[in-house]
Amino acid sequence: MNTIKDVAKKAGVSPGTVSKALLDRHDVSNSTKRRVKRVAEEMGYIPNIIARSLVTSKTNTIGLVTPYLGNPALIERLRGVQNACLSNKYLLITCLNEGGAEEELSQAEALIARKVDGIIITPTGNSIKLKEFISRIEIPVVLMSEMIEGTGCDFVGEDDYEGAKTGMEHLISLGHRNIAYFGSFPEIYSDGRLAKGYRDTLEKYGIPYRKELVLWGNTDRDILEKNVERVMNTVSAPTAIFAWSDIIAIDIMSKLGKMNINVPEDVSIIGYDNIDFLSLFHIPLTTVAQPNFLIGQKTVELLLECIERDGENEPTGKLIFRPELIVRKSTGPAKK
Amino acid sequence: MNTIKDVAKKAGVSPGTVSKALLDRHDVSNSTKRRVKRVAEEMGYIPNIIARSLVTSKTNTIGLVTPYLGNPALIERLRGVQNACLSNKYLLITCLNEGGAEEELSQAEALIARKVDGIIITPTGNSIKLKEFISRIEIPVVLMSEMIEGTGCDFVGEDDYEGAKTGMEHLISLGHRNIAYFGSFPEIYSDGRLAKGYRDTLEKYGIPYRKELVLWGNTDRDILEKNVERVMNTVSAPTAIFAWSDIIAIDIMSKLGKMNINVPEDVSIIGYDNIDFLSLFHIPLTTVAQPNFLIGQKTVELLLECIERDGENEPTGKLIFRPELIVRKSTGPAKK
DNA sequence: CTGAAAGCGCTAACAG
DNA sequence: CTGTTAGCGCTTTCAG
Numbered sequence: 001m002n003t004i005k006d007v008a009k010k011a012g013v014s015p016g017t018v019s020k021a022l023l024d025r026h027d028v029s030n031s032t033k034r035r036v037k038r039v040a041e042e043m044g045y046i047p048n049i050i051a052r053s054l055v056t057s058k059t060n061t062i063g064l065v066t067p068y069l070g071n072p073a074l075i076e077r078l079r080g081v082q083n084a085c086l087s088n089k090y091l092l093i094t095c096l097n098e099g100g101a102e103e104e105l106s107q108a109e110a111l112i113a114r115k116v117d118g119i120i121i122t123p124t125g126n127s128i129k130l131k132e133f134i135s136r137i138e139i140p141v142v143l144m145s146e147m148i149e150g151t152g153c154d155f156v157g158e159d160d161y162e163g164a165k166t167g168m169e170h171l172i173s174l175g176h177r178n179i180a181y182f183g184s185f186p187e188i189y190s191d192g193r194l195a196k197g198y199r200d201t202l203e204k205y206g207i208p209y210r211k212e213l214v215l216w217g218n219t220d221r222d223i224l225e226k227n228v229e230r231v232m233n234t235v236s237a238p239t240a241i242f243a244w245s246d247i248i249a250i251d252i253m254s255k256l257g258k259m260n261i262n263v264p265e266d267v268s269i270i271g272y273d274n275i276d277f278l279s280l281f282h283i284p285l286t287t288v289a290q291p292n293f294l295i296g297q298k299t300v301e302l303l304l305e306c307i308e309r310d311g312e313n314e315p316t317g318k319l320i321f322r323p324e325l326i327v328r329k330s331t332g333p334a335k336k
Numbered sequence: 337m338n339t340i341k342d343v344a345k346k347a348g349v350s351p352g353t354v355s356k357a358l359l360d361r362h363d364v365s366n367s368t369k370r371r372v373k374r375v376a377e378e379m380g381y382i383p384n385i386i387a388r389s390l391v392t393s394k395t396n397t398i399g400l401v402t403p404y405l406g407n408p409a410l411i412e413r414l415r416g417v418q419n420a421c422l423s424n425k426y427l428l429i430t431c432l433n434e435g436g437a438e439e440e441l442s443q444a445e446a447l448i449a450r451k452v453d454g455i456i457i458t459p460t461g462n463s464i465k466l467k468e469f470i471s472r473i474e475i476p477v478v479l480m481s482e483m484i485e486g487t488g489c490d491f492v493g494e495d496d497y498e499g500a501k502t503g504m505e506h507l508i509s510l511g512h513r514n515i516a517y518f519g520s521f522p523e524i525y526s527d528g529r530l531a532k533g534y535r536d537t538l539e540k541y542g543i544p545y546r547k548e549l550v551l552w553g554n555t556d557r558d559i560l561e562k563n564v565e566r567v568m569n570t571v572s573a574p575t576a577i578f579a580w581s582d583i584i585a586i587d588i589m590s591k592l593g594k595m596n597i598n599v600p601e602d603v604s605i606i607g608y609d610n611i612d613f614l615s616l617f618h619i620p621l622t623t624v625a626q627p628n629f630l631i632g633q634k635t636v637e638l639l640l641e642c643i644e645r646d647g648e649n650e651p652t653g654k655l656i657f658r659p660e661l662i663v664r665k666s667t668g669p670a671k672k
Numbered sequence: 673c674t675g676a677a678a679g680c681g682c683t684a685a686c687a688g
Numbered sequence: 689c690t691g692t693t694a695g696c697g698c699t700t701t702c703a704g
Contacts, residue, residue: 001474003697014675019699029673044472049449050386050395051697054680059386061450068415075411079404082432091446094430096418110427113385114397136380138337247613254616277583280590282618339681350691355683365689387681390696 002045011039022047053115061091062303063111066122066144067099070219071245073273073292074122077145080296081120088304090117101125105133112137118303122146124188140306144299146189154306156299156319158290160190163323164197164242167270167288170325171240172205175334176268180213180231180238182224182248191244194272198242213238218248228255232267239267239334246271246278246287253283253330264332274326284328291321338381347375358383389451397427398639399447402458402480403435406555407581409609409628410458413481416632417456424640426453437461441469448473454639458482460524476642480635482525490642492635492655494626496526499659500533503578503606503624506661508541511670512576512604516549516567518560518588519580527580530608534578549574554584564591568603575603575670582607582614582623589619589666600668610662620664627657 008015013032020028021036039045053059064081066074078094085092093116095107104125111119118140123130126148134141134151145157171179181198183191195214202209212234215227231238243249249271253263263269263283271278274289298319305317344351349368356364357372375381389395400417402410414430421428429452431443440461447455454476459466462484470477470487481493507515517534519527531550538545548570551563567574579585585607589599599605599619607614610625634655641653 004699005697015697016676016699017674019697020674023699027673032673046445046449048451048697050451051390051680052699054387054390054682054697055699057680068411068418070411072408075404075406079432082404091429091450092431093427094432095428096415096430109382113382114427115384115386250613250616257618277586280586282593340683341681351681352683352692353690355681356690359683363689368689384681387696388683390681390698391683393696 002043003048004045007036007040007043007045010043011036057115059091059115059117060089061093061114061116062300062307063093063095063108063114063116063119064121065095065097065104065107065111065119067124068096071247071273072275073245073290076292077122077296080293080298081144081300082296083293084297084300084304088300090300090304099124101127101130105130108133108137112139118142118307120144120299120303123148126187126189140303142299142303142306145295148189154302154317156295156302157190158295158321158323160193160323161197161200163272163288163290164194165201166323166325167242167272168198168201170286170327170331171242171268171270172201172207174240174268174331176238176240177207177334178210178213178236178238179207179240179242180215181242181244182218182227182252183214183216183244184219184248185216194242194244218244218251221251224248224251225255228252228259232256232259232261240331241267241269243269243271246273246275246285249285249287249330250278250281253281253285263330266335268331268334270331279328283330286328286331287326288323289326290323295321338379339384340381343372343376343379343381346379347372393451395427395451395453396425397429397450397452398636398643399429399431399444399450399452399455400457401431401433401440401443401447401455403460404432407583407609408611409581409626412628413458413632416629416634417480417636418632419629420633420636420640424636426636426640435460437463437466441466444469444473448475454478454643456480456635456639459484462523462525476639478635478639478642481631484525490638490653492631492638493526494631494657494659496529496659497533497536499608499624499626500530500578501537502659502661503608504534504537506622506663506667507576507578507604507606508537508543510576510604510667512574513543513670514546514549514572514574515543515576515578516551516574517578517580518554518563518584519550519552520555520584521552530578530580554580554587557587560584560587561591564588564595568592568595568597576667577603577605579605579607582609582611582621585621585623585666586614586617589617589621599666602671604667604670606667615664619666622664622667623662624659625662626659631657 004015004018008018018036021033082092097103120142122144123146131148142154186192199209218224249269271285271287274287278285302317340351340354344354354372357369418428433439456478458480459482467484478490522528535545554560585605607621607623610623614621638653
């Protein structure tokens with residue numbers, strides 16, 4: 001592999017000059033700049049950024065710790081992140097994980113060891129250890145879409161509490177009173193917020209909260225199917241279901257289909273995420289949309305701001321987007 | 337940020353000893369090892385891998401250059417890659433791109449500048465510049481799923497020609513003779529191979545190839561809709577459609593639905609990828625499946641082998657998986 | 673404008 | 689077993 005020395009030798013100048021020439025410093029004559037650049041190009045020289053960053057203590061790299069992308073909404077977010085990195089000339093190191101504090105912690109640590117300039121984390125786990133670790137990280141950190149309270153980190157995401165309210169009010173306005181909630185895990189921040197919004201909205205409209213209508217673990221299809229069976233066989237079965245994600249919503253619809261229960265005639269379903277091609281389903285899904293791409297972009301922008309001002313003053317920033325209801329065909333008036 | 341010197345001072349030993357202790361070298365007494373590790377832990381010391389790799393010329397990092405994940409099949413592959421990296425203690429740097437040789441080249445370059453130990457590329461572009469660049473890369477490179485001929489790189493992927501044949505023979509066995517092909521871009525390797533398989537299989541069964549039945553650009557929904565309209569209005573309209581991806585297939589189905597054309601009674605449709613939840617569609621999609629997760633894993637394993645043997649002997653490896661036909665409800669006998 | 677020298681944080685080789 | 693030294697490839701003073 002060519003180093004700066006090799007280029008220097010071929011160009012007949014010192015390594016220091018090569019460095020300056022390649023970085024377009026103004027204290028190098030144009031003629032040497034041109035010569036050095038030509039030689040470097042010819043040799044296929046690629047500067048060793050690792051070595052550079054050891055002296056500049058800047059890697060122009062940011063890290064992302066995010067759960068696996070089973071959910072297309074996460075991909076849109078990732079796209080937004082990648083897009084903003086690209087236009088700001090930062091390299092992105094994406095660490096996918098299966099969720100959980102332990103893996104998240106070890107990935108964040110690996111990133112710090114590689115001296116990324118900043119980190120974006122979408123935490124799905126919430127151990128004390130992770131929380132303390134995040135609080136202590138010396139480089140800028142922004143949490144995206146999922147939150148851990150009390151870390152003092154910046155945050156960019158959507159208002160899930162509001163999202164739940166929007167969706168619930170849609171159902172209630174259609175006359176539904178028996179509404180079930182299908183979540184993943186209550187420990188996941190957004191899921192907790194959604195569930196809270198679900199409950200509070202019921203209360204607001206004087207509808208009693210029935211805990212047997214709140215079901216968890218629905219990212220596993222087997223569990224989901226059992227949950228559907230169970231809930232549809234309770235004394236007063238729900239006439240509407242609110243799902244934590246479009247994927248769960250679609251799974252529920254499929255299961256109801258097998259049970260010969262019609263959507264939306266018998267049961268209304270509302271999802272969360274607005275996954276593009278679910279609008280192509282035979283019963284297009286009513287859902288609550290977030291500006292995922294934008295969230296990804298804005299997260300990076302906020303992070304880069306923090307990096308640029310280098311921890312000088314640190315006014316914690318929060319950027320919270322408002323979800324939007326998208327009514328399609330999977331919700332309708334409550335069955336009498 | 338703590339350095340090895342700080343730890344050394346606190347532990348009352350030399351930096352060299354700290355390094356050895358933390359790396360668990362056997363020429364350090366157990367007592368100092370314990371002490372050093374305790375002190376490091378207390379200080380929250382995280383070794384600077386950047387600095388380490390400068391001397392070891394090993395980063396324990398591999399890079400991935402892959403197009404955006406609009407297609408869930410790519411995500412499965414990415415999961416496989418990430419999974420294998422994790423179990424081999426390598427960090428993965430994922431570079432997503434919008435496709436095209438230029439971006440791919442610049443991302444590969446960024447990775448090399450960061451001294452990754454090896455690179456996985458799924459090239460969708462194919463400029464001479466990219467090809468030459470890839471050929472010259474001095475670190476191990478494995479191409480995944482998409483190929484550029486003549487680079488001498490290792491390859492792990494699926495046999496798309498065979499995949500096309502399998503799908504086509506299914507349609508032909510159902511009596512179809514007018515079969516259309518809906519692709520993305522012929523420059524994309526897999527798409528070209530699929531189209532070739534489509535054509536050759538027609539020939540094999542003595543069915544004339546009609547170029548007006550081959551349509552491109554279908555990753556754009558508008559173009560796709562126009563293509564569907566056009567092809568369904570030709571003199572002898574197709575009774576079956578082979579799509580380059582499940583996403584395209586589902587878009588076609590949706591469009592046909594709007595045109596009041598029934599699947600599979602009027603037109604059979606077969607996709608490619610086996611995206612999990614399309615099996616939940618009201619007309620479950622017949623498709624051709626690839627072992628995506630496995631492809632991701634195997635790609636990493638092959639790459640790590642190359643890295644381990646450090647370019648000693650380089651028998652080019654190719655690992656090609658056989659696609660599998662999955663018959664569901666979107667294909668049926670040809671309409672008379 | 674150019675070159676020489678120091679040093680980023682770490683490991684490896686070699687003394688002791 | 690431990691410490692000292694050199695050096696990975698680069699940038700950045702600081703002389704010239």
